[in-house]
Every structure is written in structure tokens, then in C-alpha cells.
Amino acid sequence: MKRNRKIVRIDEERCTGCGQCVSPCAEGAIEIRDGKARVIKDELCDGAGFCLGVCPEGALSIEEREAEDFSEEAVHRHVKENPRAYIPQQCHRCGRDEDEVTVLPCRRDGESAWVCTHCLPALIHA
Numbered sequence: 001m002k003r004n005r006k007i008v009r010i011d012e013e014r015c016t017g018c019g020q021c022v023s024p025c026a027e028g029a030i031e032i033r034d035g036k037a038r039v040i041k042d043e044l045c046d047g048a049g050f051c052l053g054v055c056p057e058g059a060l061s062i063e064e065r066e067a068e069d070f071s072e073e074a075v076h077r078h079v080k081e082n083p084r085a086y087i088p089q090q091c092h093r094c095g096r097d098e099d100e101v102t103v104l105p106c107r108r109d110g111e112s113a114w115v116c117t118h119c120l121p122a123l124i125h126a
């Protein structure tokens, strides 16, 4: 059912297709298609906006518009059918990726970066 709700908006002009926003979306709602990030189905995006902070181009925002209701059932189906629908992100310090370690988004020198939980203490205490 469609109704007015909050959902992620992607500014196509700003998007470079770097893929950094794909991983933070646990629902797998964002994919890179034709070189641009896309919300592939409205029902997969809950509008929580975990992807917003990682975009180096400021291409992501939350808008309110008419969209299909968010569906957990659709998310479970999608994640099951597309277990690798993401680009593994690497820790900017050690280079290990999220398939090996847990990584967290952070900001550094005005840019979005990832840091793994092994390297995080060194950053905190530096």
C-alpha cells in the first residue's frame, strides 16, 4: 500500500557510483546500476538513513513522498535471494574488509571512511 512517508533520496547529479552507501543499508535497498546508486524498491527502504553519513558527495538525503510501505517480509526475501548484494568496505587503516572484520563508518579530513573494530582503539587513543 502506498502512503506518504520518509524514504532515501539519491541525487543522481551528485552520485559518482562509488558504492559506499551500499553496505550501510542492512536491507539491501541500494544497488549500483548504470553507474549510479539506486533505491531498487521502495518497500526495501525504511528511511532510517544509515547510508547518509557515508556519502562523500552529499548525494543522499531523506525526503517525504508517496511510496510503498516498508516491508520486512520483502527485505527477508531480498536478502535471502541476494546474499552478496553489497560491495565489501575496507578499513582505511589495515585494509581488511567487512567480510573479515566488523567495520564502522567514520569521517576523516572531510571524507567518509571505514574503520574496523581492531583499529578503532588506536584511533580513539591516538
Ligand code: SF4
Pocket: 010, 014, 015, 016, 017, 018, 019, 020, 021, 022, 036, 037, 054, 055, 056, 057, 058, 059, 060
Ligand atoms: S555513496 Fe554517494 S556517491 Fe557513492 S554511490 Fe552512494 S550516493 Fe553515490
